Amino acid sequence: xGGDHGAAVVIPGAELSQQRHPDAEFLLFGDRSVVEPLxxxxxxxxxxxxxxxxxxxxxxxxxPSQALRQGRWKSSMxxxxxxxxxxxxxxxxxxxxxxxxxxxxxxHLKTMPGIDRPAIAARWPTVRGESIVxxxxxxxxxxxxxxxxxxxxxxxxxxxxxxxxxPKVGLLNIGVEEVKGxxxxxEAGRILRxxxxxxxxxxxxxEGDAIxxxxxxxxxxxxFTGNVALKAAEGTAxxxxxxxRGAMSQSVWSKLGYFLxxxxxxxxxxxxxxxxxxxxxxxxxNGIVIKSHGHTDPEGFANAVDIGYDMVRQSLLExxxxxxxxxxxxxxxxxxxxxx
Amino acid sequence: xGGDHGAAVVIPGAELSQQRHPDAEFLLFGDRSVVEPLxxxxxxxxxxxxxxxxxxxxxxxxxPSQALRQGRWKSSMxxxxxxxxxxxxxxxxxxxxxxxxxxxxxxHLKTMPGIDRPAIAARWPTVRGESIVxxxxxxxxxxxxxxxxxxxxxxxxxxxxxxxxxPKVGLLNIGVEEVKGxxxxxEAGRILRxxxxxxxxxxxxxEGDAIxxxxxxxxxxxxFTGNVALKAAEGTAxxxxxxxRGAMSQSVWSKLGYFLxxxxxxxxxxxxxxxxxxxxxxxxxNGIVIKSHGHTDPEGFANAVDIGYDMVRQSLLExxxxxxxxxxxxxxxxxxxxxx
Numbered sequence: 001x002g003g004d005h006g007a008a009v010v011i012p013g014a015e016l017s018q019q020r021h022p023d024a025e026f027l028l029f030g031d032r033s034v035v036e037p038l039x040x041x042x043x044x045x046x047x048x049x050x051x052x053x054x055x056x057x058x059x060x061x062x063x064p065s066q067a068l069r070q071g072r073w074k075s076s077m078x079x080x081x082x083x084x085x086x087x088x089x090x091x092x093x094x095x096x097x098x099x100x101x102x103x104x105x106x107x108h109l110k111t112m113p114g115i116d117r118p119a120i121a122a123r124w125p126t127v128r129g130e131s132i133v134x135x136x137x138x139x140x141x142x143x144x145x146x147x148x149x150x151x152x153x154x155x156x157x158x159x160x161x162x163x164x165x166x167p168k169v170g171l172l173n174i175g176v177e178e179v180k181g182x183x184x185x186x187e188a189g190r191i192l193r194x195x196x197x198x199x200x201x202x203x204x205x206x207e208g209d210a211i212x213x214x215x216x217x218x219x220x221x222x223x224f225t226g227n228v229a230l231k232a233a234e235g236t237a238x239x240x241x242x243x244x245r246g247a248m249s250q251s252v253w254s255k256l257g258y259f260l261x262x263x264x265x266x267x268x269x270x271x272x273x274x275x276x277x278x279x280x281x282x283x284x285x286n287g288i289v290i291k292s293h294g295h296t297d298p299e300g301f302a303n304a305v306d307i308g309y310d311m312v313r314q315s316l317l318e319x320x321x322x323x324x325x326x327x328x329x330x331x332x333x334x335x336x337x338x339x340x
Numbered sequence: 341x342g343g344d345h346g347a348a349v350v351i352p353g354a355e356l357s358q359q360r361h362p363d364a365e366f367l368l369f370g371d372r373s374v375v376e377p378l379x380x381x382x383x384x385x386x387x388x389x390x391x392x393x394x395x396x397x398x399x400x401x402x403x404p405s406q407a408l409r410q411g412r413w414k415s416s417m418x419x420x421x422x423x424x425x426x427x428x429x430x431x432x433x434x435x436x437x438x439x440x441x442x443x444x445x446x447x448h449l450k451t452m453p454g455i456d457r458p459a460i461a462a463r464w465p466t467v468r469g470e471s472i473v474x475x476x477x478x479x480x481x482x483x484x485x486x487x488x489x490x491x492x493x494x495x496x497x498x499x500x501x502x503x504x505x506x507p508k509v510g511l512l513n514i515g516v517e518e519v520k521g522x523x524x525x526x527e528a529g530r531i532l533r534x535x536x537x538x539x540x541x542x543x544x545x546x547e548g549d550a551i552x553x554x555x556x557x558x559x560x561x562x563x564f565t566g567n568v569a570l571k572a573a574e575g576t577a578x579x580x581x582x583x584x585r586g587a588m589s590q591s592v593w594s595k596l597g598y599f600l601x602x603x604x605x606x607x608x609x610x611x612x613x614x615x616x617x618x619x620x621x622x623x624x625x626n627g628i629v630i631k632s633h634g635h636t637d638p639e640g641f642a643n644a645v646d647i648g649y650d651m652v653r654q655s656l657l658e659x660x661x662x663x664x665x666x667x668x669x670x671x672x673x674x675x676x677x678x679x680x
Binding site: 141210223233239250256 | 466467480481512515547549551561563564567569570572575576591594600601603605
């Protein structure tokens, strides 16, 4: 029921994803009067789906605490998360209220052993392909251990989604010599360098412009900075698109040029298309929850579902758990080694 | 002597700026064997310039503490700052080592009354024109009062450089409801809203994508986030430029299209041209110091000089001082009003 268009985007999106993954099964939670007409015209999806009616939906502008108080046990959002909790679903996907989704997911699924706070991670298009960036705003601030946990979770996600054996991981930092970055970022770098986590290749600090250049596969930062970086990049892409549209309609020659090169323009637009990288993954919980952009289209929502499918098929949670356990059993020895 | 190309960019850059501002006078500090041949072929600049020889130059990779120890009293960078200190120059401009320049400027010029830490501010191209963004990395972290000081200094800079009576100021924040931003950002917002500073129109929080949209004239954030946002945006611009170059050479049609629309492409490139917005302004010191990008060209360096010229002509420091004094005399009353 969430997002700018609710079931009108979610149901066609689920249908697209189901065509790509015929073995996927769907539990759909929402209002009968809206969902059933959309399902009626989609027999293949209907056959693969179970629909559960609820007339409670979390409002897009509800505060997380309010959503938790009013929507617990009965809202479509809660019921989807609850299906993951009870093992009936492998992954929950919502285009709804991000804060409410995170609050409910954290409250109900709880964080993994060794993880204090969940994170939001997403794919980021780069000149070399794609990278994973986290945390995009699940929490503000991070001590060194939280940054290390983000590196572990992000690299597990990169292994699954980008099919990498040992993803290159960088810690986001700033290059001005005088200040040389936060103490906790330096400390996290030290831990990662010395811990030699087997599934993660720690390459050092990276600056903001390294993200789009794809210098590393996983970019780690705390949630405030990550959110600002993501939105600054999105804003810049929109800004350039606007400049280009304006410039290409300036003269007859530029209009003709645009017409001849329209295939090239389309290929660039596709590379920067936010719906392609749609799907913020909540990491660090006992269950997979994915937040689709609220203003996405069916193709974008289908991409969020695809991400969930891939992560379940390739045992993301198990990979995170195993690396965290390795990392935790290593940690005391490493710390001792440093002190001596 | 600083930057990737040293005097070979600085001298032609000074010449360009001098052509635009015939009343400007230059003090040039550097190595005689490099600078004098460049001056010899530029009689107009030579007539408006005084050259002071020094054979000490701060290395681009020197640590700030090291530069301060080894370059104080004698390096070209120090001598330029010292000229501002002694009132012989109105502004110092360098393409050299940022950390060293900030360390020397802070050590020698000292911060203004009421300002604990200086900031770096720059112009940022937007779809509506230009905005001022600060702090871009002079210091990490900020309490509410430092954010308020940044707002005051940034709006003084916007009044001068963007010719605005009462610039709109926004505090950079993240929109995820659950976390709703840092306590100090909220507190700074409260102070700015209640203080009603006469030369500043505080409009509330803005997210990262609002910068490029030009929703406000001044974007305020602490140095770590500001630096990451700037570089993430620059990286995205380079990324899209690379996509476009690749796409336009794909086929005969796209090549022809590019040829016909090349004027339009050039106008977009000019809008995003980093040399146009070149010049990080150190704010909060008793004197104006400007950092040009190290890898800029003569036109970019000239732009950094132009910024300095405008700020001196329009009494930037006096405007900051006056607003700070207003703000400080107002503060106790405002705080009392809030507590009651």
